[in-house]
Amino acid sequence: xxxxxxxxxxxLRSSTLLALAPAVPGFLAQTARAAKxxxxxxxxVVIQLDGGNDGINTVVxxxxxxxxxxxxxxxxxxxxxxxINDRVGLHASLGDAAKLLESGRLAIVQGVGYPxxxxxxxxxxxxxxxxxxxxxxxxxxxxxxxxxxxxAKIAAGETTSLLIGSGxxxxxxxxxxxxxxxxxxxxxxxxxxxxxxxxxxxxxxxSDDLTAFVQRSMLDAYSTSEHLTHLxxxxxxxxxxxxxxxxxxxxxxxxxxxxGFGARVxxxxxxxxxxxxxxxxxxxxxxxxxxxxxxxxxxxxxxxGLAERVLVLAFSEFGRRVAENSSQGxxxxxxxxxxxxxxxxxxxxxxxxxxLLDLQDGDLKWGIDFRRIYATILEEWLGLPTxxxxxxxxxxxxLFTG
Amino acid sequence: MTETPSAVRAAKPWAPYVPSEEAPWNLRRVVHLHRRAGFxxxxxxxxxxLADGPKASIDRILAGKACSQGVPEGFSKTAALLGxxxxxxxxxxxxxxxxxxxxLFGPDPLGERLALMWHNHFATSNLKVENLxxxxxxxxxxxxxxxxxxxxxxxxxxxxPALLIWLDAPANRKGHPNENLARxxxxxxxxxxxxxTEDDVKESAQALTGWTLAEDQFTEIAARHDSxxxxxxxxxxRWKGDDVVRMLxxxxxxxxxxxxxxxxxxxxxxxxxSTEQHALAQELRDNDLNIGRGVETVLRSEAFFxxxxxxxxxxxxxxxxxxxxxxxxxxxxxxxxxxxxxxxxRLGQDLFYPPNVGGWPAGRAWLTTRSLIGRANYAAALVxxxxxxxxxxxxxxxxxxxxxxxxxxxxxxxxxxxxILGIEPSPAWQKRLTAALGSTNGNKAEAAxxxxxLVMAMxxxxxx
Numbered sequence: 001x002x003x004x005x006x007x008x009x010x011x012l013r014s015s016t017l018l019a020l021a022p023a024v025p026g027f028l029a030q031t032a033r034a035a036k037x038x039x040x041x042x043x044x045v046v047i048q049l050d051g052g053n054d055g056i057n058t059v060v061x062x063x064x065x066x067x068x069x070x071x072x073x074x075x076x077x078x079x080x081x082x083x084i085n086d087r088v089g090l091h092a093s094l095g096d097a098a099k100l101l102e103s104g105r106l107a108i109v110q111g112v113g114y115p116x117x118x119x120x121x122x123x124x125x126x127x128x129x130x131x132x133x134x135x136x137x138x139x140x141x142x143x144x145x146x147x148x149x150x151x152a153k154i155a156a157g158e159t160t161s162l163l164i165g166s167g168x169x170x171x172x173x174x175x176x177x178x179x180x181x182x183x184x185x186x187x188x189x190x191x192x193x194x195x196x197x198x199x200x201x202x203x204x205x206x207s208d209d210l211t212a213f214v215q216r217s218m219l220d221a222y223s224t225s226e227h228l229t230h231l232x233x234x235x236x237x238x239x240x241x242x243x244x245x246x247x248x249x250x251x252x253x254x255x256x257x258x259x260g261f262g263a264r265v266x267x268x269x270x271x272x273x274x275x276x277x278x279x280x281x282x283x284x285x286x287x288x289x290x291x292x293x294x295x296x297x298x299x300x301x302x303x304x305g306l307a308e309r310v311l312v313l314a315f316s317e318f319g320r321r322v323a324e325n326s327s328q329g330x331x332x333x334x335x336x337x338x339x340x341x342x343x344x345x346x347x348x349x350x351x352x353x354x355x356l357l358d359l360q361d362g363d364l365k366w367g368i369d370f371r372r373i374y375a376t377i378l379e380e381w382l383g384l385p386t387x388x389x390x391x392x393x394x395x396x397x398x399l400f401t402g
Numbered sequence: 403m404t405e406t407p408s409a410v411r412a413a414k415p416w417a418p419y420v421p422s423e424e425a426p427w428n429l430r431r432v433v434h435l436h437r438r439a440g441f442x443x444x445x446x447x448x449x450x451x452l453a454d455g456p457k458a459s460i461d462r463i464l465a466g467k468a469c470s471q472g473v474p475e476g477f478s479k480t481a482a483l484l485g486x487x488x489x490x491x492x493x494x495x496x497x498x499x500x501x502x503x504x505x506l507f508g509p510d511p512l513g514e515r516l517a518l519m520w521h522n523h524f525a526t527s528n529l530k531v532e533n534l535x536x537x538x539x540x541x542x543x544x545x546x547x548x549x550x551x552x553x554x555x556x557x558x559x560x561x562x563p564a565l566l567i568w569l570d571a572p573a574n575r576k577g578h579p580n581e582n583l584a585r586x587x588x589x590x591x592x593x594x595x596x597x598x599t600e601d602d603v604k605e606s607a608q609a610l611t612g613w614t615l616a617e618d619q620f621t622e623i624a625a626r627h628d629s630x631x632x633x634x635x636x637x638x639x640r641w642k643g644d645d646v647v648r649m650l651x652x653x654x655x656x657x658x659x660x661x662x663x664x665x666x667x668x669x670x671x672x673x674x675x676s677t678e679q680h681a682l683a684q685e686l687r688d689n690d691l692n693i694g695r696g697v698e699t700v701l702r703s704e705a706f707f708x709x710x711x712x713x714x715x716x717x718x719x720x721x722x723x724x725x726x727x728x729x730x731x732x733x734x735x736x737x738x739x740x741x742x743x744x745x746x747x748r749l750g751q752d753l754f755y756p757p758n759v760g761g762w763p764a765g766r767a768w769l770t771t772r773s774l775i776g777r778a779n780y781a782a783a784l785v786x787x788x789x790x791x792x793x794x795x796x797x798x799x800x801x802x803x804x805x806x807x808x809x810x811x812x813x814x815x816x817x818x819x820x821x822i823l824g825i826e827p828s829p830a831w832q833k834r835l836t837a838a839l840g841s842t843n844g845n846k847a848e849a850a851x852x853x854x855x856l857v858m859a860m861x862x863x864x865x866x
Contacts, residue, residue: 136572140570174758179763193852194840197856199834200834202834217770218769218774225775
């Protein structure tokens with residue numbers, strides 16, 4: 001298997017620009033440092049499943065009598081499910097997720113929620129993103145932003161987290177100091193003109209520090225750009241991504257990781273889960289998109305020797321009501337499953353499967369507070385403190401093998 | 403590089419500039435003055451100021467009359483209409499475009515640069531405020547009081563809806579403290595880190611309880627105010643919000659921070675000694691923290707025109723975007739202000755959306771991979787035209803001809819280096835530039851255009 005050091009060596013050798021550069025370009029130097037570091041070189045990729053994913057039809061408790069009782073039009077036939085054990089099966093569209101489970105790269109935390117659940121998309125999402133319940137705290141900072149403020153040495157202007165998508169970075173990433181930015185396309189890094197200011201350099205190292213800095217940054221930037229363009233041209237053949245928006249964004253994240261882009265958290269949103277009517281075909285398509293994109297992404301990272309450094313977290317603001325509605329859809333509910341994918345996980349189901357016959361106001365009772373997942377990720381994966389991020393301490397979950 | 407002996411500088415910091423053999427009033431210094439105290443001058447403005455000398459040139463800048471070109475008739479009226487329409491539209495892109503319009507076409511580039519400085523100082527983002535009218539009102543305050551005694555600006559800004567929403571003032575009530583406003587008031591708007599403790603923050607937050615908004619207007623609700631005794635910066639009393647503001651304005655650290663801001667705006671990285679900063683702070687204190695006075699002192703100083711202060715400050719994105727459009731006289735037909743605002747955002751400075759309470763990480767942090775690529779792309783787009791919303795390409799040969807240059811590539815290149823950088827190139831440099839241009843199949847107009855983009859993308863053009 002290709003090791004991280006091999007990867008670096010190849011990249012360095014193949015970088016024709018190295019000859020031009022006065023020193024190792026910063027983006028490679030960053031990667032080289034990262035290879036030595038431990039927790040602070042690890043990456044978290046967050047996939048926000050927007051709209052409220054129907055957890056019951058995702059991780060299906062087929063043996064629970066309540067399933068047949070509450071799900072009629074929307075009931076998935078037991079034969080088609082991908083069984084995890086004798087009570088729980090995955091939706092048939094989650095074939096790739098099942099393969100990740102088999103190869104030890106997927107953990108599913110069941111029944112995740114929080115006390116006094118909100119059924120408003122906006123409010124519940126703000127709670128998940130800020131890890132705070134007071135609406136007055138829903139506009140300032142998020143759990144990851146606060147964690148970086150608190151625990152990471154951040155150089156001025158260094159991007160700690162990056163939204164891949166349109167619009168401003170989400171609340172989850174915003175901190176008092178931590179810098180979150182957004183990026184939508186690789187074109188942001190592509191030069192669209194033939195002019196090459198590197199050719200105006202005199203070849204003599206400038207005597208003043210600022211000019212030397214600008215030259216170095218420019219060499220860096222242009223070689224990064226060329227690298228990315230090259231990756232964009234070649235990676236299509238190497239990795240097999242399905243064609244949907246999420247896959248495109250994950251592929252972009254993979255490209256950024258391959259060139260050693262410095263962000264610790266990449267965030268992306270996959271929408272459409274608000275399935276109030278004719279849910280079956282739409283939900284099936286969405287789950288297929290998530291599962292196939294996720295597997296392509298992890299396989300791509302593994303081939304690049306980056307698998308060990310990346311953890312994926314996929315969550316939704318709430319699950320849906322247990323009983324289906326009269327439009328062959330489901331309305332806003334409470335607890336749902338959270339997915340974690342990557343190397344180093346204790347694969348399989350975590351937590352108790354929600355009981356469909358023991359409900360509260362027609363909704364699932366939650367079993368695991370989402371902040372326990374955050375606490376585990378912050379402390380055990382990213383090496384960041386949880387106190388400010390989560391406004392308290394939470395018992396960690398046995399998610400990782402290490 | 404010319405150096406004033408440090409002993410002389412220490413004895414008389416901010417001594418007035420008198421042109422000399424080592425610091426002559428030349429093209430380089432005129433370009434420098436306009437880049438630092440504005441966005442950039444056109445060739446005619448540069449020639450005018452070269453002839454008129456430093457005093458008249460600086461007088462004009464301070465008086466908000468630096469631009470002789472590009473300012474349309476009825477500018478103020480048009481700008482006000484655009485601002486009203488933008489705020490009413492609910493579309494943030496239009497409010498950004500409004501400000502770009504003011505910067506590109508307004509008669510007072512120094513005023514706009516100062517407004518931008520205050521926008522960064524009180525870094526308020528519409529991401530949270532979500533109220534364009536409030537954002538615009540705040541911005542008008544930055545402009546109207548840009549040169550005023552700082553107390554007037556601070557008082558107006560902290561009693562203005564945008565900042566109160568931004569820093570959760572309505573959530574700060576008796577028995578339910580929210581320290582956001584108190585902390586930033588001390589750490590970012592006045593004292594800076596150091597002179598205050600966490601207890602000062604807590605007690606100031608108590609003093610600020612009761613400040614809130616009603617129908618988008620500041621109001622003080624007595625029932626929400628914690629009227630108990632507080633100790634703030636060592637002083638005991640039943641302090642209210644306005645007392646906190648007053649105490650912070652009186653504190654010497656505030657003048658230091660303001661002096662730092664002025665130096666950040668006008669001076670190169672690392673050239674201002676602590677003696678000079680103290681001296682500027684002292685002058686501000688002696689003059690009621692009058693910002694215009696401090697700015698004037700720096701602009702008229704020997705230190706400002708010293709060789710060590712030339713070309714050693716990283717150009718911010720908005721300065722880069724507007725400066726090039728102004729220098730190249732791209733007024734008629736104009737570029738789309740909407741598109742220029744987008745470019746500024748792509749280069750890292752999204753107006754009305756600073757990244758956090760600390761504002762934009764200035765200086766070297768502006769030069770990221772994405773922004774450097776973006777700057778080269780902007781340069782290419784600007785000369786090409788359509789990608790900045792102009793129907794026609796830049797007539798680079800025509801502009802050089804109009805200002806008395808030949809149409810051969812060498813003099814044209816020389817012209818643009820002087821216009822944009824204020825530098826006459828050495829023959830070797832000129833040769834490298836021509837080589838970097840690549841082939842243009844003998845198309846002179848295209849070669850000249852491409853040369854302009856190349857000059858803009860060079861390392862030397864990322865600083866000023």
